[in-house]
Amino acid sequence: MKLRIKFTKFGPIRFIGHLDVMRFFQKAIRRSEIDVKYTSGFSPHQVMSFAQPLSVGVESNGEYMDIEVNSITNCKDIMDRINAVSVEGIKVTDVTILPDNAKNAMSSVAAALYTVIFKDGYMPSFDLSDGLSKMLEKDELLIEKTGKAGKREVDIKPGLFDIKVTDKGYSMLLDCSSSGNVKPSQVISKLYEVNDEKEPENIFFHVTREETYKNNGTEEEPLYQPMNVF
């Protein structure tokens, strides 16, 4: 049986990298003594699938991972047990039993909603709304990505699903799939570039991933719903 676990990542532990969050959960799940499934052989381990790694420094209200168990009491109990052995900042907020035919978190993730807030004193000099329009007028928004096969140019424009202006920054719905993931920091860099403004050297904005979605519609007419809605 597979479970999809939704959790938060807040506060100082936002500086823990993705692999270490995985290690954290491996140990937390052992501490919680839930009946998790292990691989066989020497050095047995738990099978886990994470939706999309969160960048170091980013907070989140909507992280997801899948785990496999032999048996469960009930979802609420699983949630409470992990929370009882968790740390400040990582909190399980939902546990859902995966339907048999469900794809795992990593292969089904499609989009994520981010809140971007400019820090005090770091509001850009261009108008947030005008600056955004100016960027979205472009036909393509090329960024350089360094992958296994060296450097290549990628157009992030198709990955900008919806961007709204807020009081202190933006709310961004971005592509979060394994193949087309766009990071808020890439969007912010583009905004500065298009508006001919130099990015401050310090960390000047704060990002929270609010929710992660899968596409419950079609490719033409997507319906983005949280990862735990089937």
Add this chain to the structure above:
Amino acid sequence: MSERLALSEDILMKIDKPARYIGHEYNSVIKDRSKVDVRFAMCFPDVYEIGMSHLGIQILYGLLNSFEGVWCERVYSPWVDLDSIMRKESIPLFALESQDPIKDFDFLGITLQYEMCYTNILQVLDLSQIPLKSIDRTEEDPIVIGGGPCTYNPEPIADFFDIFYIGEGETQYENLINLYRNYKKENKSRREFLIKAAKSIPGLYVPSLYDVKYNKDGTISSFTPNVEGVPEKVKKEIVKDFSNAYYPMAPVVPYIKVTQDRVVLEIQRGCIRGCRFCQAGQVYKPIREKSLDELKKYAITMLKNTGHEELSLSSLSSSDYSKLPELVDFLIEECDKRHINISLPSLRIDAFSLDVMSKVQDVKKSSLTFAPEAGSQRMRNVINKGLTEEVILNGAELAFEGGWTRVKLYFMLGQPYETLEDIEGIADLANKIAARFFETVPKEKRVNGKVQIVVSTSFFVPKPFTAFQWAPQCSKEQFLDKAYQTREAISKVLNQKSIKYNWHEADASVMEGVLARGDRKLCDVILKVYKKGCFYDAWSEYYKNDVWIDTIKECGLTPEFYAERERDTDEILPWDFIDCGVSKAYLKREWERASKEQISENCAVKCQGCGAAEFKCGICPGH
């Protein structure tokens, strides 16, 4: 955003592994500041991943936090990237839990596990903005206290510490803290506190209360307390009831991968075997075991409390634990249920251990380890290593039959009385092991077709409180000659294709030797070396041998005086003021027996009257 972090987001996003500095790990202890009157920072002066792996610190951390009103936190050496930012921006070094500056603490405890960390002590003090020398500290500064194996000769770093705690930490910290509380209440001075501590609490050495005088040749002429009532000799502290001693049931669980990322069960402390080069074997005497029932309880509780996926045993020589089969059976069963790996270090290779190892590890991927430490039987008699060629070859044969094909052999080069023949013995032994493989395993059964033997040699560093504490250490050139001779000898044996040879660097071994048997005159050297920008000397990429050698000479000293010089057994040694249980008479006897190639039996076979029986505990007769 207000959060408990000493470093800004800008810094944390710039440096490697910010998780080293943010605390907030599972099981880390947070206390209410208003209910705490003593703040203790416990430091391992190396990078987080090393420091977090150390059992002794975990014990003391848990113990101190079990005291009401005391909050003990951790601090490690910032890595070089953060170090330079902290210097540039004058950010004071902070403790992980509260993220408060160390300089505001009552105590800074520093564990001293190896000599090459000495400059890191100064790094930690400097970044903490605490005066480097004890004499320059005021009432505002924390009491800086050192502990751990290097305190068995603390003299080269005597200037930097207010107190050294000699021996096992479990016993006297509560007394020390209570004494400190009283002095704070009565508004007495730092010096008054230190004098009272030295006079009234066993195991405490306050270096500023002793004067050292030297002869013309640089040796010590006298070493005496300069305040009345301060003891001439400081006796090591030892846990007598080891089974019931404090043990941390919920150690801190790091986020990032550290060197020892597992539950560690200390099954016994001390060692019955008196290998003549080995300091741990002497200073932890006598051997004391933990009861089987306690260990079973600890294993289950600690696995539950940490969620670690691996468990390992800790001791100097696990095969000597009297209830090992029962313990291992229990652990294999319980760990299997929980899908936990077991790692078993330092087991003697015999039918029992091979059977156990085949149950807990993949035979094809693992290797056998032997540490004969010397190549010939004659030399093994000199060093009193009770491992014979026959035992090694029989063990290897059994292992080959069981499917093992990899063997690791550890030796030490440059021990007293070593000759070319002894070195050739290394190659000979490795060759015989390979030959035994080909005799034992028929061609069609050779899985990888061959056997792999890895010979590693380290260079011998004489240590205080060993039979070899008077011995001359080899020079760098002699060391390297010996390594070449080893390589040469291996290249000549029949099965040389199956043997790989590694050796350690010689420079750092010589410097380790200087510091290990050094005296107070070296304090200036260490300070100057640090001021020239050296730290992380234990990391070969940061170790600058030239700077060390030049600085020693600038201070009017020579490395040879400390390393290569053979001491007369009547000489006053810098560490003579410490009573670690084993007597000088016993060590002299052992030094003599070494010259005659005579072995001495281990404590389990026959008591050697080393002196440690006076502690009235463990294996010793008469209690």
